[in-house]
Amino acid sequence: MGLIKYYFDTYALYEFCIGNENYKKYFEKYDVVTINFNLIELFYALLKNFGLYKAREYYNMFKSFTIKIPDEVIEKAMIFRLENKKQDLSYVDCLGYILAKENNLIFLTGDKEFEKIEGVEFVK
Numbered sequence: 001m002g003l004i005k006y007y008f009d010t011y012a013l014y015e016f017c018i019g020n021e022n023y024k025k026y027f028e029k030y031d032v033v034t035i036n037f038n039l040i041e042l043f044y045a046l047l048k049n050f051g052l053y054k055a056r057e058y059y060n061m062f063k064s065f066t067i068k069i070p071d072e073v074i075e076k077a078m079i080f081r082l083e084n085k086k087q088d089l090s091y092v093d094c095l096g097y098i099l100a101k102e103n104n105l106i107f108l109t110g111d112k113e114f115e116k117i118e119g120v121e122f123v124k
Contacts, residue, residue: 002030006121007100008065009034009093009109010041015123017046017058022123026108032065033105037092039063073099087113 006012006026013034015023039059046055077098081089089097093111100107100119107120114120 002028004031004033005106006030006108007034007096007103007105008032008038009096009107009111010038010045011110012108012123013038013042013058013062014045015110017042017054026123032062033067033100033103034062034065035069035092035096035099036063036066038096039066041092067099067103069095069099070102073102076102089113 008026012023012026013032016027039062042062043055043059046058073095077091077094080098081091081094084094093109093114097107097114097117097119099105107114107117108123109120110122110124115122
């Protein structure tokens with residue numbers, strides 16, 4: 001079992017699934033922490049681009065790594081989204097980012113909207 005240090009957003013999960021070497025080390029060294037909503041986005045992206053088999057395969061691989069979203073995180077995430085509305089952040093990304101902050105995790109992503117936000121490790 002690895003260390004818990006990162007929150008893996010959909011971008012990070014997807015890049016791993018398609019073999020991006022820049023993400024491989026995170027999955028080898030650290031335990032995956034994410035939420036069901038990220039897996040929903042991942043499933044859809046894989047289904048659209050690679051078909052049902054690959055979507056199911058990775059969904060099943062990651063589903064045990066999801067954590068519950070506390071009610072207070074929902075409120076804080078929507079406040080964060082409103083405060084950053086010019087960046088057009090998704091609901092799912094805001095939930096993940098605030099959940100990461102609340103759990104002292106680094107938000108791992110390649111989404112350009114998060115490139116300069118505190119507490120984010122931006123990887124392409």
